[in-house]
Amino acid sequence: MSNRKPGFETLAIHAGAAPDPTTGARITPIFQTTAFVFDDVDHAASLFNLQAFGNIYSRLTNPTVSVFEERIAALEGGRAAVATASGHAAQLLAFHTLMEPGDEFLASRRLYGGSITQFSHSFRKFGWNVIFVDPDDPQNFARAMTPKCKAIFVESLANPGGIVCDIAAISEVAHAAGVPLIVDNTMASPWLCRPIEHGADIVIHSTTKFISGHGNSMGGVIVEAGKFDWSKGPRKYPALTEPTPSYHGLRFYETFGDMAFAVATRAVGLRDLGPTMAPLNAFLSLAGVETLPLRMERHCQNAQKVAEFLSKHPKVAWVSYAGLPGDKYHALARKYLPRGAGSVFTFGVKGGYETGVKLVESVELFSHLANIGDTRSLIIHPASTTHRQLSAEQLAAAGAGPDVVRLSVGIENVEDIIADLDQALAKG
Amino acid sequence: MNHDSYPDSYILQILREVRTIAMVGASPNWNRPSYFAMKYLQEKGYRVIPVNPAAAGETILGETCHASLKDIPVPVDMVDCFRNSAAIPPIAQEAIAIGAKVLWMQLGVRNDEAAARAEAAGLKVVMNRCPKIEFGRLSGEIGWMGVNTGVISSKRKKVVKS
Ligand SMILES: Cc1ncc(COP(=O)(O)O)c(C=O)c1O
Numbered sequence: 006m007s008n009r010k011p012g013f014e015t016l017a018i019h020a021g022a023a024p025d026p027t028t029g030a031r032i033t034p035i036f037q038t039t040a041f042v043f044d045d046v047d048h049a050a051s052l053f054n055l056q057a058f059g060n061i062y063s064r065l066t067n068p069t070v071s072v073f074e075e076r077i078a079a080l081e082g083g084r085a086a087v088a089t090a091s092g093h094a095a096q097l098l099a100f101h102t103l104m105e106p107g108d109e110f111l112a113s114r115r116l117y118g119g120s121i122t123q124f125s126h127s128f129r130k131f132g133w134n135v136i137f138v139d140p141d142d143p144q145n146f147a148r149a150m151t152p153k154c155k156a157i158f159v160e161s162l163a164n165p166g167g168i169v170c171d172i173a174a175i176s177e178v179a180h181a182a183g184v185p186l187i188v189d190n191t192m193a194s195p196w197l198c199r200p201i202e203h204g205a206d207i208v209i210h211s212t213t214k215f216i217s218g219h220g221n222s223m224g225g226v227i228v229e230a231g232k233f234d235w236s237k238g239p240r241k242y243p244a245l246t247e248p249t250p251s252y253h254g255l256r257f258y259e260t261f262g263d264m265a266f267a268v269a270t271r272a273v274g275l276r277d278l279g280p281t282m283a284p285l286n287a288f289l290s291l292a293g294v295e296t297l298p299l300r301m302e303r304h305c306q307n308a309q310k311v312a313e314f315l316s317k318h319p320k321v322a323w324v325s326y327a328g329l330p331g332d333k334y335h336a337l338a339r340k341y342l343p344r345g346a347g348s349v350f351t352f353g354v355k356g357g358y359e360t361g362v363k364l365v366e367s368v369e370l371f372s373h374l375a376n377i378g379d380t381r382s383l384i385i386h387p388a389s390t391t392h393r394q395l396s397a398e399q400l401a402a403a404g405a406g407p408d409v410v411r412l413s414v415g416i417e418n419v420e421d422i423i424a425d426l427d428q429a430l431a432k433g
Numbered sequence: 434m435n436h437d438s439y440p441d442s443y444i445l446q447i448l449r450e451v452r453t454i455a456m457v458g459a460s461p462n463w464n465r466p467s468y469f470a471m472k473y474l475q476e477k478g479y480r481v482i483p484v485n486p487a488a489a490g491e492t493i494l495g496e497t498c499h500a501s502l503k504d505i506p507v508p509v510d511m512v513d514c515f516r517n518s519a520a521i522p523p524i525a526q527e528a529i530a531i532g533a534k535v536l537w538m539q540l541g542v543r544n545d546e547a548a549a550r551a552e553a554a555g556l557k558v559v560m561n562r563c564p565k566i567e568f569g570r571l572s573g574e575i576g577w578m579g580v581n582t583g584v585i586s587s588k589r590k591k592v593v594k595s
Contacts, residue, residue, distance in 0.1 A: 011585050021576055024589045048476075056469045057476060058574040066577050074579030085580040253464055260466045262540050262563075264580055271578065 013080065013196065018295045021075030035288045036068045055252065055260075055272060064281045065271060073287040076294060077216065077226045080195040081208050084231025085267035087275060088224060088287060092191060092211020093123055094280030095225030099187060099207055101274045102244050102266060103155045106132030110156045111149050113140040113170060114402045115163035118392035120189070121403060124158075137402075143174035150182050155240060156207075157184060161200055162192040162342065164377065165387050165411040166404035167327040167350040169337035176204025183238030191215070192349050192377070196301040197342045206233040207266065214378030217293040218300055222286035227270060231263035245269055251277075300380065300416055305345025307422060308414040314423050315352050320360075320430045322408065326350040348414040349377045351387075351404060358407035360433045361386040365410065367429035370421055382415035382422050436548060436560050441584070444567050447535050447557055448593050451510040452480060454564075455502055455533070457524055458515030459483030461493045467515040468493070470539075470565040477568055477593075482509070502527040511535035513564060514542055521547040529554040539563055568593055 041060040043049035051057035078086035089095040114137040124135040179186040185206035194215040212224035235245040248254035257269040312326035327338035328346035354360040371384040387405035483493045489500035512528040525547035536551040538560040548558040569575030573590040
């Protein structure tokens with residue numbers, strides 16, 4: 006396109022893709038191959054040394070996956086992206102580039118339960134120590150800052166509750182301390198929130214959710230904003246600034262500048278840890294992301310109506326949806342999620358644990374499963390499922406107490422969605 | 434030329450027209466950024482002639498390294514500067530003197546005064562960019578690294594140079 010800046014809807018369909026140069030195929034083909042031929046040994050050497058751009062082996066790069074990476078980088082307004090096998094793999098790789106054994110990072114206490122578990126237990130085996138912080142007051146991050154801290158991690162819109170983080174204020178705290186802000190933007194998707202515009206340095210997604218959007222492919226992505234100076238601050242990021250032994254002393258930041266984090270995360274993290282996105286999953290996710298703006302609009306409209314219905318229901322004690330005017334996070338939602346507060350939220354049933362279990366077992370249209378961001382409406386009782394590894398104290402902190410039910414409102418007919426909840430609540 | 438944002442067409446025209454590039458500050462060390470760029474540009478069909486007084490007389494990637502631009506015995510289309518911003522003015526003067534058509538400064542390098550002088554002498558100027566990254570971006574190759582190229586097109590990817 007000439008010198009027009011393409012809009013989000015255009016990028017969602019076109020960014021990164023072009024007709025196949027050889028066949029003219031309009032849709033990005035599924036490059037279902039593990040490896041790619043070299044022209045000669047010299048070409049192979051250039052590729053292995055990162056001196057040429059090109060494909061070697063699908064653990065590192067694959068043409069279908071690359072289109073998906075560029076698509077998400079464009080939608081987030083980032084410099085470059087790396088796709089991974091899942092959202093958890095994206096988190097693992099991002100921290101692998103930033104952390105050394107003994108380092109620390111600050112994370113919001115309001116996170117997806119699986120992330121709390123990953124950070125609290127598996128990351129400790131690498132010597133990466135998490136410090137959880139209540140994100141409601143951004144200054145809590147400043148107060149918890151330590152000399153060994155290498156990053157701050159938050160979710161823009163936190164799973165499971167409708168908690169919205171003050172990204173701009175937290176990014177100021179991060180930058181004053183010289184650390185990057187990592188934002189998991191899974192629940193909002195780039196259509197609702199673009200964290201880089203508010204100061205995030207790295208954006209992470211579980212693309213399993215709204216981005217792919219149809220509940221058919223696992224995936225994750227890491228987007229680098231390209232604005233963080235890895236060499237200037239008081240804190241050290243040796244994987245980016247020091248010679249890399251496995252690349253004969255190459256320094257990523259000096260060589261790749263504003264895309265150094267993404268290149269290092271691929272060339273070292275993906276190469277050595279191996280959680281690559283499959284080409285078929287990239288293909289399905291590309292098809293899904295084309296309709297992201299349309300789907301998110303309907304998800305948000307439906308969620309708003311369902312939240313309003315539940316907030317008036319006699320068997321419902323409370324609804325935590327930032328789209329409701331009286332909600333604690335309504336003002337932050339208007340700032341960071343002006344197009345809608347997403348479609349995943351929690352509510353409390355009167356009657357606690359037993360009633361929550363009864364509700365999820367009585368629905369007929371909603372699917373009782375552990376996922377979010379599907380076209381289908383989904384329901385779960387976190388305390389008995391996704392969050393059951395957490396202690397009672399962690400459950401309360403994560404907003405997943407015994408009475409809590411989480412919905413991921415789909416894009417079916419909204420009257421049908423409401424009727425299903427109504428009949429199931431009547432049985433509780 | 435607005436040196437804060439170059440139209441793709443401007444960069445593309447330079448990359449299509451240029452054949453011989455003098456690379457000032459080229460390093461004989463294979464893990465330095467200049468060596469990466471030189472090797473890549475050679476593979477894309479450019480002749481790249483290294484200029485570096487500390488390596489004069491040495492051979493880098495098959496090309497003899499010269500002490501200064503004036504020592505290069507063949508016509509040069511573009512001068513690519515792997516030097517810091519303060520070192521640019523004399524290089525720009527020499528680029529004008531040897532009849533180069535383009536003065537290119539690498540990522541992080543910018544000298545508006547030298548650029549104005551070169552432009553007044555009829556040279557095209559690019560600052561704070563890398564020709565390897567621009568070539569990779571406009572040919573779509575860099576998208577293989579997940580980089581946001583900013584290119585939107587419903588046409589088959591064009592070859593930048595053939
Ligand atoms: C906010 C958030 N982040 C990360 C993840 C983990 O992603 P994945 O399941 O793709 O590994 C999830 C999954 O539920 C999530 O909801």
